[in-house]
Amino acid sequence: MRARKTLALAALCLAAVVLHLLIAATGTQFYLTQLTMAAYYGLVVIGLGTLMGYAGQISLGHAGFFAIGGYLAAALTTRNLQPFQDMPVVRLLDSLGLLAAGQDISGAALLTVTPWAACALAVTAAALVALVIGVPVLKLKGHYLAMATLGFGTIVYRVFLASPYFGEADGIVEVPAFPLLPALGGFGPVVVSGNADQRVLNFYVAWGILVLGAALLLNLIGSRVGRALRSLHSPEAAEASGVATARCKLQVFVLSAVYAAVAGVMLAHFNGGIGPSEASVMKSVRYVALVAVGGMTNLWGTLIMGVGLTFLSLRGVFGVHDDMVFGAILIAVMLFAPEGLVCSGSRVKELVRRLVPGGRP
């Protein structure tokens, strides 16, 4: 099992390298941009997949967490704190060395939060929101859970759309680059930005983060916590075997929110901006669709489908029918292959059922 996991992760790394080589050989470098974005969206999808597939909880509000991450990171690194520099909070941040002074286009003094600090704050905020929302929301089941998360997503969307601080309908633009690592030895600095000459670097950063995220989730699924998660499908049995179901659900909910927020932060820096459409309910539905297509209890399926379909959608393959294609995919998969397209063979399921006594049918 362990060897297989490492092998699969190595295959994913290899796939990234092969993709890059293929693109370099055919001279289609412009694909790299969409592949980078698709990898970040893939991160959201595998996080949500763990929540839906393993913990059995639907969330129609994950675009909300994505937006909290992206918007906060974008706002903190762009909005000028100069007029507020005498406020205690700003002073505290300054004394901790988390603020960066600079100049805006017209040469006026600009004081913003450094990207690393903004990233940490944004992801922490998303995790906290998930924690606070998760406690009551995860007590709900079925339709109620779906509607509550949908409601949460809508509120986040409305708040970002209506707040002048977050740019209202225009969103936030001119988000600076995110220097992940300083220049070390012979290597240049690792920077997340949409600069054309850093395309290859950003492609590998995105896929690196995706591989890391997948590895983390695979470890989680295979661990004691993962077994507890899978038992959540029959909560009575789980409780009887001593699994703290409420806590388990909450942990996965927060973890998937963190995945979405990290993707949001990275994409805001990569695209150099973020708009309210990233928070829209349709985005959340799309993440659910991607999880469903990949097969809910199938991390690799969701990863492949998430990255693949997002890439096609970003390339504009579906044209004006983009949303409709996702709606049709949702219905078709749920009608004909509720276990997902990848590995939908019942043979695997049968095998699992035989191997794991009392496993989920």
Place this chain on the structure above:
Amino acid sequence: MSFDLFWQYLFAGITYGSIYAIVAIGFNIIYNATGIINFAQGEFVMLGGMIAVSLLPHLPLGYAIAAAVLITMGIGAVIEVLFIRWLASPSVLRMIIITIGISILLRESALHIWGESIRSLPYFYGNEITTFHLGSVRISPQVVWVIAACAVMMAALSVFFKSTPIGREMRACAANHTAARLCGINTRNMVTLSFMLSAGIGALAGCVMSPITSTQYDSGSSLAIKGFTVAILGGLGNSLAAVAAGLLLGTIEAFSVSVVPLAFQDAIAIAILLLILFVKPHGIFGSSETARLKDF
């Protein structure tokens, strides 16, 4: 707040509340028959308004509305037959995702057929500025139409469910699926019928509200959330309580405008929904006993 303004807000609240109540009743009918929350309910409302607007050049207003309701009922039936009828005991998660998919398909089809333009039916009586006075308060005649439509619909539904054989069969189906089938009731047909009924009710709501709120291809989703809020607030499946809950939410929303910016109005309704779900998920009029028996 002046006395007049208070009444003005109140009437606005009652108008919107009636619309929410009608949408909520649509949710309830399908929920009772199938245990499904139809996430595409708001799209029925949108379709009703849109089809009526499109038919208006060819038909008088009354016939256009009647035709729109019938066509939407047909669409409801087709949806049920295509996507739901042949599924053998699907899980709740699966049904949620399927109905969400249906709502996307309907919305996107509407976008391709009618475009992004905002349309509306003409006022049924008079025009935008026609008002009549009730004391010192000015009321648009359309408000009366909306409230009357809601009242007539409630009365007709209760007669239908109480007195007609089909209505009774539907209630039997809601009370106990298996027992109804054992009594020779075709439960599958009842489910189709419930989709038609709910689509028709939604379409009628879409028509009477269209002059006031206008109709756009994506106007369904926010209505669906509010209709669901009302359905929950009243206790799922309880249509009479849904009316009371609808009026309550409509009034709260109308008065909230005087406190918070309009942009946050939707957020308020949803925050109320979340609060209810967290504190009293069986609704303010529902009992926890019956709620426990239903599977959510």
